[in-house]
Amino acid sequence: MHLRTWAMASRAPFFVAVIIPSILGGAVACYDGSFDLPLFLFVILGTVLAHAGTNFMNDYFDWRSGADLDNRDRTPFSGGSPFLPGGTLRPGSVLWAGLGCFSLGLLVAVYLALRVGWPVLAIAGAGGFIGYFYTAPPLRLGYRGVGELATGLAMGPLTVIGVYYVMTGRFALEPVIASLPIGLLVAIILYVNEVPDYETDRRAGKRHLVVLLGKARAVRYLPVLFALVYASVVAGAALRIMPPWTLIALVTLPVSYNIVQVAARSYNDTPRYIPAQARTIAVHSITGILLTAGYLIPAFLN
Numbered sequence: 001m002h003l004r005t006w007a008m009a010s011r012a013p014f015f016v017a018v019i020i021p022s023i024l025g026g027a028v029a030c031y032d033g034s035f036d037l038p039l040f041l042f043v044i045l046g047t048v049l050a051h052a053g054t055n056f057m058n059d060y061f062d063w064r065s066g067a068d069l070d071n072r073d074r075t076p077f078s079g080g081s082p083f084l085p086g087g088t089l090r091p092g093s094v095l096w097a098g099l100g101c102f103s104l105g106l107l108v109a110v111y112l113a114l115r116v117g118w119p120v121l122a123i124a125g126a127g128g129f130i131g132y133f134y135t136a137p138p139l140r141l142g143y144r145g146v147g148e149l150a151t152g153l154a155m156g157p158l159t160v161i162g163v164y165y166v167m168t169g170r171f172a173l174e175p176v177i178a179s180l181p182i183g184l185l186v187a188i189i190l191y192v193n194e195v196p197d198y199e200t201d202r203r204a205g206k207r208h209l210v211v212l213l214g215k216a217r218a219v220r221y222l223p224v225l226f227a228l229v230y231a232s233v234v235a236g237a238a239l240r241i242m243p244p245w246t247l248i249a250l251v252t253l254p255v256s257y258n259i260v261q262v263a264a265r266s267y268n269d270t271p272r273y274i275p276a277q278a279r280t281i282a283v284h285s286i287t288g289i290l291l292t293a294g295y296l297i298p299a300f301l302n
Helices: 002-009 012-031 037-065 091-116 119-133 147-168 173-194 198-203 209-213 215-220 222-238 244-266 270-301
Strands: none
Touching: 002 037, 002 091, 012 037, 012 147, 012 173, 012 270, 037 091, 037 119, 037 147, 091 119, 091 147, 119 147, 147 173, 173 209, 173 222, 173 244, 173 270, 198 209, 209 215, 215 222, 215 244, 222 244, 244 270
8 A cells, every 4th residue: 555655656657758768868879879778777767766756856845835735626647746735645754755766866877877987977967956956945946937948858858868878978969859859748748737737836936837927828839839849850850860760750740739729728627628638748658659769760670
């Protein structure tokens, strides 16, 4: 019972947000002729631990700020964790769980740094910094209008570049460009999920983009954000930085269009808005898988 509770509190189903960019980084490295399965599995372990630590810390500091205490529009994808407001878990235990996950993630990063180079620690440190200070004072990035950008950076470029470096021992432009669609989609997930939390977050002092823009204006910007995702894929392929096969990621474009439609007509009706949240997560995962396939197909053909 306790193990199940802690797994749910860690938001384990959402670890896909770091697993997808990790797999993409490995695929780009494979396309460039370098891949080490044991090291890759260690990277996956490290990113999952960092993500779990981030989730625990976010729940703890959001509980302290009161952001999750009176949220009546909680959905399966937003509204914060019910475990602290409901008294299922103790705040101190959640805090220590977060610190423990970050500590274990740091050990993984040190091991990888010893194997392939110290830049791994700089990349992991940047990701951990964003994860911890997303809600932790004094920075509280998620409260200051930069949370979406910071999250997209951590779960997009930093992760893809980090995995690529572990696999190849070098930096390159290609993983940076390949990471842009995934980073943008992670930021869009957060952006879409903030809409039902608008009132609660505003009262708690959160000044993320949806609070700053207002719900109606925020959903009007969704087409622009999705357009940037697909434009980055087309540009990467057109400039021959990414293989032409990565254009198969455009298959998810109709689903993104549907998300925009659902959000536009349902942003004030949480039950009807939930499909937009679910489909945004699906678009992130499927797009990431298709981009990965776009690298692996030519790698294996060659």
